[in-house]
Amino acid sequence: MRALPASVLAVCGLIASACGGTGSGGVTAGQAAPATTTQQGPTQETQQSPARQAPPEAEPLDGKVIVIDPGHNGGNYRDPAAINRQVDVLTKRKACDTTGTQTANGYSEAAFTWDVSNRLAKILEARGATVKLTRADNNSVGPCITERAAIGNKAKANAAVSVHADGAPTKERGFHVIIPKKINGPVDKVVGSSNRLGLALRAAFAAGTGLPYSTYIGSKALSYRNDLGGLNLSTVPKVFIECGNMKNPVEAARFQDPKFRQKIALALADGLQHYLKA
Numbered sequence: 001m002r003a004l005p006a007s008v009l010a011v012c013g014l015i016a017s018a019c020g021g022t023g024s025g026g027v028t029a030g031q032a033a034p035a036t037t038t039q040q041g042p043t044q045e046t047q048q049s050p051a052r053q054a055p056p057e058a059e060p061l062d063g064k065v066i067v068i069d070p071g072h073n074g075g076n077y078r079d080p081a082a083i084n085r086q087v088d089v090l091t092k093r094k095a096c097d098t099t100g101t102q103t104a105n106g107y108s109e110a111a112f113t114w115d116v117s118n119r120l121a122k123i124l125e126a127r128g129a130t131v132k133l134t135r136a137d138n139n140s141v142g143p144c145i146t147e148r149a150a151i152g153n154k155a156k157a158n159a160a161v162s163v164h165a166d167g168a169p170t171k172e173r174g175f176h177v178i179i180p181k182k183i184n185g186p187v188d189k190v191v192g193s194s195n196r197l198g199l200a201l202r203a204a205f206a207a208g209t210g211l212p213y214s215t216y217i218g219s220k221a222l223s224y225r226n227d228l229g230g231l232n233l234s235t236v237p238k239v240f241i242e243c244g245n246m247k248n249p250v251e252a253a254r255f256q257d258p259k260f261r262q263k264i265a266l267a268l269a270d271g272l273q274h275y276l277k278a
């Protein structure tokens, strides 16, 4: 089995010391998802069936279970012992979790992933899906990456996605999707379906956000890895989305714009829907 070069592993979360929490980690999920209040304008002049009761429409994701894993947690920096505890991810042992990265002005990856994940959950639920998040807030510690995978497995999710953003050198740009590889383990049977999920998310993310493919990792925004517990331990189709580089000023500014985060959430919802309806 080919080991990945160390540089590839230095994606998110290795900037632990920089993630001291700056007060910008507040939960902003409350301002998510503007309701679709389309005006039924006065253009309906013809009196077409005013009394007709519309039958309940089947939503496109009725019956689907989706697990969203907002990367890291806003409280992780407070408990290094807990998050540095070594856990078994089958191909190696590694830390239970990490603090994640942050922008130059202190907007944390944990706050970003929490906000995007809640927006995404709202959109998917409106489309009929049953959605479960792997953490309940952005002020606590963990859970471990092993538990994050277990939550998707236990839910028998039709699809699971772990939401992250990266901490790469400032000049680097773009998003990428991380897809599991076979490891002679439980994930093997969902490697193919995870790949299809990853391709659907790549297409929808590029179209919906306009962000470029990663300039620094993977090939055409796809990176296949066997060192991530969240993927190695998954028995349901699962990928990670690294939404962009929080250290890049252009992307940092966009990630701090709620409207752009809504765009990201919509793109991810479309990608998931495309995969689930294919």
Ligand code: ZN
Pocket (backbone or CB within 6 Å): 012, 013, 071, 072, 100, 101, 109, 164, 165
């Ligand atoms: Zn991360």
